[in-house]
Amino acid sequence: xxxxxxxxxxxxxxxxxxxxxxxxxxxxxxxxxxxxxxxxxxxxxxxxxxxxxxxxxxxxxxxxxxxxxxxxxxxxxxxxxxxxxxxxxxxxxxxxxxxxxxxxxxxxxxxxxxxxxxxxxxxxxxxxxxxxxxxxxxxxxxxxxxxxxxxxxxxxxxxxxxxxxxxxxxxxxxxxxxxxxxxxxxxxxxxxxxxxxxxxxxxx
Numbered sequence: 385x386x387x388x389x390x391x392x393x394x395x396x397x398x399x400x401x402x403x404x405x406x407x408x409x410x411x412x413x414x415x416x417x418x419x420x421x422x423x424x425x426x427x428x429x430x431x432x433x434x435x436x437x438x439x440x441x442x443x444x445x446x447x448x449x450x451x452x453x454x455x456x457x458x459x460x461x462x463x464x465x466x467x468x469x470x471x472x473x474x475x476x477x478x479x480x481x482x483x484x485x486x487x488x489x490x491x492x493x494x495x496x497x498x499x500x501x502x503x504x505x506x507x508x509x510x511x512x513x514x515x516x517x518x519x520x521x522x523x524x525x526x527x528x529x530x531x532x533x534x535x536x537x538x539x540x541x542x543x544x545x546x547x548x549x550x551x552x553x554x555x556x557x558x559x560x561x562x563x564x565x566x567x568x569x570x571x572x573x574x575x576x577x578x579x580x581x582x583x584x585x586x587x588x
Contacts, residue, residue: 413550
């Protein structure tokens with residue numbers, strides 16, 4: 385079986401040092417979830433906001449990149465509030481969401497989980513958002529999205545990936561660089577709050 389978009393996602397996440405992905409299984413992200421579950425660690429959650437919040441926490445804990453995979457339409461909308469939290473804190477999150485077949489994007493014909501201007505919604509709550517419209521460009525877009533999420537000041541990058549292009553054949557780079565240490569970027573601390581640890585130390 386030829387590699388598909390899921391295998392490509394695994395490769396670029398490994399390059400970024402990511403070993404765990406959070407998300408919800410959907411008919412609009414199945415190739416991604418199958419590959420991540422097989423080759424990395426997939427943590428299923430019960431709400432898309434939980435997936436993004438978990439990826440946000442992973443990024444804060446590791447100082448690197450967190451990744452969330454959600455479904456299209458309502459699923460992507462459910463992630464919006466958690467994306468705003470990541471955006472305000474400047475955490476490095478890659479949010480990969482599905483979409484309907486690329487031939488029908490923007491047609492308004494009522495395909496299952498189709499929503500009006502999903503990219504516009506994601507743009508409003510992300511540091512950067514874009515759509516994969518050609519399987520041949522998927523690797524470049526994913527790597528560029530990861531670079532944007534990791535570069536200061538940080539923040540979530542949302543990439544919507546039509547389901548037919550997730551299933552499309554991909555040529556993986558056998559010379560892809562090995563995963564290195566996470567970049568030193570850290571999310572911005574919130575003013576006026578002390579950590580529980582510092583408060584405890586101050587009381588001793």
